Amino acid sequence: MCRGLRKPLEGLRGKFPQRKDKVISIMGMTRKIQIDGKEVLFKASAAIPRIYRLKFHRDIYRDLRALEKAVGDGTGEQSNLDVFSLEMFENIAYIMAKHAAPQEVPDTPEEWLDGFNTFSIYQVLPELIQLWGLNVQTDVESKKNAARLTGK
Numbered sequence: 055m056c057r058g059l060r061k062p063l064e065g066l067r068g069k070f071p072q073r074k075d076k077v078i079s080i081m082g083m084t085r086k087i088q089i090d091g092k093e094v095l096f097k098a099s100a101a102i103p104r105i106y107r108l109k110f111h112r113d114i115y116r117d118l119r120a121l122e123k124a125v126g127d128g129t130g131e132q133s134n135l136d137v138f139s140l141e142m143f144e145n146i147a148y149i150m151a152k153h154a155a156p157q158e159v160p161d162t163p164e165e166w167l168d169g170f171n172t173f174s175i176y177q178v179l180p181e182l183i184q185l186w187g188l189n190v191q192t193d194v195e196s197k198k199n200a201a202r203l204t205g206k
Contacts, residue, residue, distance in 0.1 A: 076107060083188055084154050087181045090170040096147070097154035098185045105150050114149075117142045125179060135175065143175050147182060 082099025106114040124139045148163040160166050 069071065082153075083185060085181065085185045087178060090173045091174065092170070094151055095154040096116040096182060097183060098150060098188070102149060102153060102186075105153060106146065109149065110145050110202060112142075112145075114146065117146065121146075121179060122183065125176065140175065143179055147178065150182060150185070 082097050082101070084095055084097045086093045086095050088094075103114045106112065106117075121139060121142055124134045124136070126134065144163055144167060148159070148166050151166065152159040159168075
């Protein structure tokens with residue numbers, strides 16, 4: 055971290071709003087989402103696109119956009135989900151869960167998914183997209199605040 059930003063950022067600790075299911079921190083955002091009766095912790099941060107690209111050789115931004123289009127209105131009636139879309143969702147969910155709890159989440163998406171019976175993509179995907187959107191929004195706000203604090 056840049057030395058000039060360390061002091062201003064230390065003053066921000068504890069001043070971020072918190073909800074029971076979502077925690078905002080300087081290092082990203084986490085949220086607990088109910089899947090198959092289990093509370094699963096997910097994390098969105100600036101590292102997610104890189105981790106996703108290194109693990110799956112794909113662009114998470116494109117994949118999230120494609121998933122949003124494929125899901126349609128979220129009822130399943132207008133859904134265009136194919137097997138590849140489902141795999142993209144599973145990979146994104148896995149990366150965000152692994153990022154949140156590296157010691158608790160297995161090393162492969164297949165092993166992680168084995169921990170659940172079945173669950174609806176239509177319930178989980180909107181939560182992940184919202185978490186990702188909040189993270190991106192927080193990153194933009196943080197950059198604006200840092201620029202204001204440093205006078206740049």
